[in-house]
Amino acid sequence: MAETTATPAPQGERKKIIFSGIQPTGVFTLGNYIGAVRHWGPLQEQYRCIYSVVDLHSITVRQDPAVLRKRTLEAYALLMACGMDPEKSILFIQSHNPHHTECSWVLNCSTQFGELSRMTQFKDKAARYADNINAGLFTYPVLMAADILLYQTDLVPVGEDQRQHVEITRDIAGRFNGAYGTTFTMPEALISRAEEGARIMSLQDPTKKMSKSDPNPKGCVSILDEPGVIIKKFRSAVTDSDAQVVYAPGKDGINNLMRIYAAFTGKSLEAIQEEFAGKGYGDFKTAVGEAVVQGLAPIQARYKELMDDKAYLETCYRQGAQQAMRLSGRTLEKVYKRVGFLHE
Ligand code: AQP
Secondary structure, X not given: XXXXXXXXXXXXXXXXXXXXXXXXXXXXXXXXXXXXHHHHHHHOOOOEEEEEEOHHHHOOOOOOHHHHHHHHHHHHHHHHHOOOOOOOOEEEEHHHOOHHHHHHHHHHOOOOHHHHHOOHHHHHHHHHOOOOOOHHHHHHHHHHHHXXXXXXXXXXXXXXXXXXXXXXXXXXXXXXXXXXXXXXXXXXXXXXXXXXXXXXXXXXXXXXXXXXXXXXXXXXXXXXXXXXXXXXXXXXXXXXXXXXXXXXXXXXXXXXXXXXXXXXXXXXXXXXXXXXXXXXHHHHHHHHHHHHHHHHHHHHHHHHHHHOXXXXXXXXHHHHHXXXXXXXXXXXXXXXXXXXXXXX
């Protein structure tokens, strides 16, 4: 991750705090993985990391309750399978910590209608779910601000699509701090460069971001897809007719595949260009599919083990909620005092 340099704290200083979350709206896609989750594990070595399955956010789009319950546990197990370690980090399920909704209410009163109506994700989702433009969809960024600010977060590792949400969090924190005195740490987004996969696109429409809820399953590779399915999806990925594996403007499909290949092999875009010079798109697409299959194999194996031990998962998420509440409780108490609520 490059844009905001993630410098570890010198010895003796408090470790910087990282917060990020993921919605249990389906199995993580390669977009979620490359743009966000794959960076979260290594950060645990240097920072105090707090990661959450943000189920409260997910109901801004209607969910089947039984499916949501199942997906929430799966998302929790997937985080662990992707390297999040409950011994090193706080891993919890958002609705298990009521401080998020409580803080969100207070922050709602420091957020302007106008700024929420300018949020791209709200406009996109309101267009996509026109029959359910609920108030939660509109105030989603305020809940996200509460998620981040409750932990006095320094850095928020996210994909490019979430940049605007971190910006509004900073605006809300600044306004609150200005009105009531410094209460919240000002967080910064930690977003990788475009070439590193900050925004992975659909394999069927490379001008659209890859999304868990994409109705076309061919456009989206889930990290639990079977090897044969992954290879097939890459073979049928939409590309241009130029037939040269070169990273260049206007070659959205190939650029996207090159970013995916780079993420899984650690090769630079130049090295990939050389490797496939004179070869056709067919060879390249197969190579990308194979690299992805190989990279995901250990995650898929670990996920199966974890899902076979539900009691362990339960112990972890219960402990995570307790740890999260201890930290967020301190901030919430301060917030309540600052705004003038009479102490119980
Ligand atoms: N296509 C993407 N490329 C790079 N990063 C991405 N992220 C999501 N899609 C891409 C990053 O994944 C993290 C978790 O995202 P989320 O589940 O909280 O919400 P989202 O961004 O709305 O993801 P989806 O997959 O598109 O979910 P649905 O379909 O439910 O809306 C975030 O850091 C995000 O930036």
